[in-house]
Amino acid sequence: MSLKLMGISQGYGKTRVIDRFDMELAPGVVGLLGPNGAGKTTLLRTMATIMPPREGKVVLDDTVVDGEHAARHARRRIGYLPQKFGCDPGMRVADFVRYAAWMRGMPAERWDSAADLALAQVDLVEHRRTKMRRLSGGMRQRAGIAWAIVGQPSLVLLDEPTVGLDPRQRLQFRKIVSGLRQSVVVLSTHLIEDIDAICDQVIVLHDGTPKFTGTTAELAALGRDDLPGDTNLERAYMNLLPGEEQRL
Template structure:
């Protein structure tokens, strides 16, 4: 799925959060970086059609989303995992993921296979009959990732998906991303090493505006010595921030 945001504006009452934002997303994994309060979650909620923008346009595969009816139609093709997602404590993992497939209108004939595939990708297939309330935080997060990817949506939006995952599970998550190269993925994270390891492109957001959009290698090349950070990508990120925010 190709995504085009043009002059996107989002606000809460009188507070402007996104201000005339232009962004293009294509198949592959795009990392979204930025400090707390940059507008990352607002951007993802708007892109997922959870809340309509107050200005500008969202275009998916050449079709502008201009109404609630249009938003309902494109939601079938979007997998969205918010930072804090809801779940019924009595639900089994399998039921939870199958509900996502049903919402995405995955045909009955292949819904079961798609659920099994998603659970296998997040290493929960052998735990599929466990209740959501019995899971550890990391397992619940993996169930959420399965929710987002089941049925092969064209656009997958992941807001801090590696929170609660241990190092092995984070490596597994990166493997999942590597299998989604034909999908348009927007990944918000505070872990720059995840961006370096798993993303093709990166967007740096600050105060509702884009400070950088481009290839990960292109950004890393800007990471000059003398700035805080252990890697070129970390130093490049710090260089993009306003001077007063670079001090540790």
């Protein structure tokens, strides 16, 4: 599996959010960092084929996603968890995840086993028959993660997935994502410690353009002691985005 973004420009109305963005990703975990409004969610929605690019090309495994037919085919290989995901509140957790398996075109005989595996990965097996409206915020978020990873999609896109998770659940989430390295995983988060723990590469996005692309070690090397932050990664992030320290 590979993902290429070639000269991608994207926006809303007259506002340009992403400007001529190029990226090529192979299997592994990529962290997407940036302040609010940097374009992270827009970039993920473009990767997920929800928003066709205004300019440029999205290429999955050497196939250009150049229309709705190609996009529908590509979505069978994509697991996408947006920041705020919708669901039928009366739907049981297992059925919610089975529905994701159906949407990805999995054979019906695999729905149950794939859903059970995804629920086991997020520690929700005992709640498989619980209705979505009865889940706590953290449990609902874990159900969303199960939705995104059911059937082991080739491309997994996670937008702020650890919101609402307690420290133990965040550690479990890191373990889950670490087990997905055969896929291309893009993780958008504000939690730099999660980036440090599980990501192979980091992209720092600001005003729709990448300010840094490389490994966590390469990013940490950009940190300076005179900048705010408790770790080299945090200080490097501040170094790349002048003015962000004023928001602390």
